[in-house]
Amino acid sequence: MKNTLTLLFLLSVVSVHAQKTIAVVKDTDELSLNIKKLNQTYTENDFSLWDSLFADDAVIYINSSKMDKQTVLAGFKGHHSIFNDIQIPKTRAQTKYYKDGTIWTNNWFTWMGTGNKTGIRYSNRGNFNFMWKDGKIVKLDCFFDNTPLNMEIAAQ
Numbered sequence: 023m024k025n026t027l028t029l030l031f032l033l034s035v036v037s038v039h040a041q042k043t044i045a046v047v048k049d050t051d052e053l054s055l056n057i058k059k060l061n062q063t064y065t066e067n068d069f070s071l072w073d074s075l076f077a078d079d080a081v082i083y084i085n086s087s088k089m090d091k092q093t094v095l096a097g098f099k100g101h102h103s104i105f106n107d108i109q110i111p112k113t114r115a116q117t118k119y120y121k122d123g124t125i126w127t128n129n130w131f132t133w134m135g136t137g138n139k140t141g142i143r144y145s146n147r148g149n150f151n152f153m154w155k156d157g158k159i160v161k162l163d164c165f166f167d168n169t170p171l172n173m174e175i176a177a178q
Contacts, residue, residue, distance in 0.1 A: 043121075044120060044121055045118040045119055045120040045121065046118070046119045047116055047117070047118050047119075048116065048117050048119070049114075049115065049116040049117070051117050053117045053125065053127050053152075053154060054115040054116055054117045054127055055115075056071070056075060057115040057127050057129050057150075057152060058113055058115050058129075059071055060072060060075070061110040061113050061129070061131060062110070064098060064108075064110070065108050065109055065110055067099065067102045069095055069098065069099060072095055072098070073095065075158065075159050076091050076095075076158065076159045076162075077091075077155070077158040077159060077160045078091060079091075079160075080158075080159055080160050080161060080162065081160070081161050081162075082094045082161070082162040082163075082164070083162070083163045083164065084097075084164045085164065085165060085166070085168060094162075101135070101171075103138075104137070104138060104139075104171070104174045104175065105135030105136060105137055105138060105144075105170075105174065106135070106136050106138055107134075107135060107136045108133070108134070108135040109133075109134045109135070110131050110132065110133055110134070111132060111134065112131060112132040113129065113130070113131040113132075114129070114130045114131070115127055115128065115129045115130075116128055117154075124153070125153070125154040125155075126151055126152065126153050126154070127151070127152040127154065128149070128150075128151050128152075129148075129149065129150045129151070129152065130147070130148070130149050131147070131148055131149075131150075132145060132146070132147050132148075133145070133146045133147075133148055133166070134146070135170070137170070137173065137174040137177065138174065139174055139177035139178060140173060140174060140177050142170075142173070144170035146166055146167055146169075146170055147166070147167075148164065148165065148166035149164075149165045149166070150162060150163070150164050150165075151163040151164075
C-alpha cells in the first residue's frame with residue numbers, strides 16, 4: 023500500500039512537470055518592436071506604419087465593438103484633435119509564436135493625454151492584442167476605458 027501511494031505521488035509530480043510547450047514568447051523580435059513603434063508613431067500623429075502593417079481586411083474590436091481598419095485609423099487620428107500632449111510613456115509588447123503557426127503580439131501600455139476642452143490630464147491603461155498572418159496584422163482586440171474620450175466629446 024505504501025509503495026502504491028509513493029508511486030501515485032511520483033506520477034502526479036511527473037505529470038505536473040511534463041507539460042508541453044505550446045508557444046515561444048519573444049519581446050525583442052521584429053513584431054514586438056513594430057508594435058512599440060506603432061505606439062510611438064500614434065503619439066506623433068503619424069499613421070503610415072499603421073496603414074502598412076494592417077491588412078486591408080483586418081478585423082478590429084474596440085471594447086467588443088467590431089470595426090474595420092479605416093474606421094479605427096480615422097478614430098485614432100481623431101484623438102489628436104480632442105487631446106493634446108498625447109504620450110505613451112510605459113509600454114510592453116511580447117509576441118507568442120504558437121506551434122500551430124498562429125502568432126499574437128500582446129501590448130500593455132499607459133496612454134496619457136490632456137483634453138482640449140476640459141484641460142483634464144488623463145492616464146489610461148490599455149491592452150491591445152494583435153494577430154499576425156503573412157507579416158500583416160489581421161485581427162486586433164483592444165481593451166481600454168473610454169471614459170476620457172467620452173468626457174471630452176461631451177464637453178465639445
